[in-house]
Amino acid sequence: MDIMEMTRELGKALQQDDRFIAYTLAKQANDEDKELQEDIARFEDLRINLGTAMSAEEPDSDSIKELDTELKAVYQKVMKNPKMIVYTGAQQALEKLVSNMQQIISMCANGEDPDTCQIPESSCTGSCATCGGCH
Template sequence: MDCIDLFKKAAAAMQTDPRYLELDAARRMNDADEELQKMIGEFNLQRLDLNRASAEAEPDSARIAELNQKINDLYTQIISSEGMVRYNAAKSECEAMVNHIDAIINTAMNGGDPMTVQAPQGGCTGSCASCSGCH
């Protein structure tokens, strides 16, 4: 078995991690939330309207300001909804896990011992040339 096959097995194992399972559950919950999907659809329509209004030969600044306000209001509603709060928290946890995995891979690629890599702190991805993923 080569390293690609091993990484595929590791990726499948990652999909059984509680952090991934929470992200997947939050994603499915949001997909099934009709009110949230309605707001997202409205947000997208308002963005299209804003793009059209902005591209007009003589843009109506009052209309553009109104559309911007609607878009900002919808965005605030969407991002503060229970489902999106849950999703974003789970996404952050998964991103931290992926950053740790990335630090392990980069450490190994730089000749370091991947077994000693600790989870990166403070947004470190372990990808800089001198990093061993230990920041």
């Protein structure tokens, strides 16, 4: 088996992991929640409208303030939705798993022993330019 075949096998194993399954189920639940999807669409519309209002030749500060207030309210509603809370947690768990996998591969590519290399507790350097995602 060559390295690309092994990588595909790793991908299959990832898709069998409980964190991937939880993420997939949470995403499906969000996708099937009509009210949540309407709120997300409303948020996106408001975001676009706010951007347009802010970049207008003569920005209307009252309109911008109103759009910003409504945008924040819709965002809070979306983020407080129980399905979105579950989804966000599942997404973070999956992202951490994938990040850890990538770190191990990178360490091995730099010559570290695959059996003993350790993932640092925190790889945050404080610089978002080098960020692989929050943990």
